[in-house]
Amino acid sequence: MPHPLVLCGLPRTGSTLLYNLMACDPACRAPLYVEMAHPVPPLARSDTTGQMQRNTAAQGFREILNASGLADYQQATRASHSHFTHEEDLYILYHAGYSWFPAMLTAPDDNELLSVSEIRQIQSGVGTYKYYFNNDEYANIIDGSISWDGTPFIKQELYNTIDTLKDALVTVRSSTRCDCKIIEAKIIDPNTMLLYNLETKGYFYCSSCSIEYKSIRPHQDGTTLKFEFKKNDTKYNGTLSYLMRGITWSPNYDLFIKDTNTCNLRAYANIRNNQQQEYQIDNTYLYSGDIQLANTYPSYYPIQAMQIAAGMSPTSSSSIQLDGEQKGFYFYSLKDDYTLRPKSSIRLPFINVNPKCKFYYKTTTSISIGQYKGIFQRNYDLISDQFLPAGILTIRDNQVLMGQSNLPDVPVNYNQTIVLGQDNDVQYSIKGNLISSNKNTTTILWQTYQLDVNIFNYKDKDVQGQLDFYGAIQTNIDKTTCNSIKLDGTMINLTFQLKKNNNYQCRIIVTLK
Numbered sequence: 011m012p013h014p015l016v017l018c019g020l021p022r023t024g025s026t027l028l029y030n031l032m033a034c035d036p037a038c039r040a041p042l043y044v045e046m047a048h049p050v051p052p053l054a055r056s057d058t059t060g061q062m063q064r065n066t067a068a069q070g071f072r073e074i075l076n077a078s079g080l081a082d083y084q085q086a087t088r089a090s091h092s093h094f095t096h097e098e099d100l101y102i103l104y105h106a107g108y109s110w111f112p113a114m115l116t117a118p119d120d121n122e123l124l125s126v127s128e129i130r131q132i133q134s135g136v137g138t139y140k141y142y143f144n145n146d147e148y149a150n151i152i153d154g155s156i157s158w159d160g161t162p163f164i165k166q167e168l169y170n171t172i173d174t175l176k177d178a179l180v181t182v183r184s185s186t187r188c189d190c191k192i193i194e195a196k197i198i199d200p201n202t203m204l205l206y207n208l209e210t211k212g213y214f215y216c217s218s219c220s221i222e223y224k225s226i227r228p229h230q231d232g233t234t235l236k237f238e239f240k241k242n243d244t245k246y247n248g249t250l251s252y253l254m255r256g257i258t259w260s261p262n263y264d265l266f267i268k269d270t271n272t273c274n275l276r277a278y279a280n281i282r283n284n285q286q287q288e289y290q291i292d293n294t295y296l297y298s299g300d301i302q303l304a305n306t307y308p309s310y311y312p313i314q315a316m317q318i319a320a321g322m323s324p325t326s327s328s329s330i331q332l333d334g335e336q337k338g339f340y341f342y343s344l345k346d347d348y349t350l351r352p353k354s355s356i357r358l359p360f361i362n363v364n365p366k367c368k369f370y371y372k373t374t375t376s377i378s379i380g381q382y383k384g385i386f387q388r389n390y391d392l393i394s395d396q397f398l399p400a401g402i403l404t405i406r407d408n409q410v411l412m413g414q415s416n417l418p419d420v421p422v423n424y425n426q427t428i429v430l431g432q433d434n435d436v437q438y439s440i441k442g443n444l445i446s447s448n449k450n451t452t453t454i455l456w457q458t459y460q461l462d463v464n465i466f467n468y469k470d471k472d473v474q475g476q477l478d479f480y481g482a483i484q485t486n487i488d489k490t491t492c493n494s495i496k497l498d499g500t501m502i503n504l505t506f507q508l509k510k511n512n513n514y515q516c517r518i519i520v521t522l523k
Contacts, residue, residue, distance in 0.1 A: 127257040150256035160248015165238040175200040261401030273367035277360035298399035299339035371475030386436040467508035484523035492516035
């Protein structure tokens with residue numbers, strides 16, 4: 011085999027584009043999709059069985075993508091990739107131990123994985139205290155988070171509720187009309203419903219719907235939490251609390267743009283109950299920040315937390331209030347009672363925000379030789395007078411839906427830029443020429459380019475925007491006819507204002523070192 015050609019490059023430098031371009035050359039042999047998924051051992055073209063097995067595996071992976079709702083992802087990447095449905099560098103990362111597929115499935119908007127709730131319930135009584143969790147609820151409780159704050163206990167126990175049916179005396183009757191004999195029996199194994207016939211001394215299995223319980227009340231399959239106190243007649247008071255997933259909250263925002271610099275932001279808190287259990291809520295506490303939990307995989311996104319309490323004394327407040335901030339941990343409260351029904355959600359008005367907004371067009375390009383053109387993107391700058399927890403932002407410009415974006419945590423008075431698609435009516439064209447350079451036998455020391463810039467506005471209204479150029483370690487603007495241009499580190503920023511149906515031309519001479 012000839013020596014392979016390996017392409018390397020920093021992120022976003024065009025390595026994938028070069029890879030695709032070279033893959034179009036008939037003289038090149040680029041890896042097949044299935045070969046990227048299973049690079050070793052190599053298969054001969056004559057090994058049709060092996061090729062079929064790997065094609066089957068690749069097809070299975072595609073079916074997983076489709077079942078996960080990622081078919082659009084396949085189509086989008088296929089449109090920009092000449093040979094494969096996924097970029098080659100992702101497979102390199104995958105085989106290096108960095109799995110990208112789970113990362114796609116746990117996107118920032120997958121709030122159930124990035125949210126945790128603390129349930130707090132005030133309990134009181136006499137004797138032993140028991141609390142029942144159904145299977146769905148207990149499966150979402152975070153290990154080690156169950157706690158009791160109140161009367162000291164001598165023993166805390168968790169056990170499968172169905173185990174309490176062991177040795178229970180039952181009567182077995184047929185679920186259909188027949189002359190079948192009634193059987194008196196005892197439950198040996200509640201999980202499999204293995205019974206012992208008290209008359210024949212034999213063992214048999216039975217359906218739970220045919221059993222009549224005589225000595226104990228049947229329970230649904232679940233988990234029971236039990237606290238034993240010092241004496242059987244101890245009067246206990248305390249708060250039972252535990253952390254769980256499945257009850258989540260997430261902010262979302264509606265941004266209404268009136269003109270270039272005028273906007274209104276409405277904030278909401280979505281509280282969702284993914285459990286089969288119903289909760290009567292007296293107090294709700296919402297938290298936002300980087301919350302660390304034990305025995306969990308590291309998260310690259312802030313975890314939202316919520317505390318819901320029952321049995322507290324509600325006040326007359328009817329809106330969510332900011333209670334304060336501590337070391338980057340923001341907490342809010344709603345002191346109203348409500349019912350959180352199973353598999354349901356509620357949406358409540360969140361914090362009051364007085365934002366500042368600015369709309370403009372912006373795009374970034376490189377400095378190179380030849381004729382190249384592009385389209386400007388829609389940019390919205392948002393400055394808030396309140397901390398905004400991460401959530402989904404919906405933007406409407408003059409009552410027209412422009413799209414949605416995942417908003418990260420936004421600090422107070424921070425300029426957060428949201429990019430929402432591109433506008434084909436605002437474009438640029440650049441003609442680049444290399445007019446001089448200085449190099450030794452192996453290294454280029456500096457190069458000087460002449461850039462003829464043309465910006466077009468095909469709209470029936472005025473626009474403003476900014477065209478940025480990637481520079482080098484040292485970037486110098488030698489000469490320019492552009493009215494508003496500046497050097498920001500290694501970037502060249504060209505701002506413009508264009509009348510309707512007009513264009514703007516200027517020239518830049520720049521040296522890169």
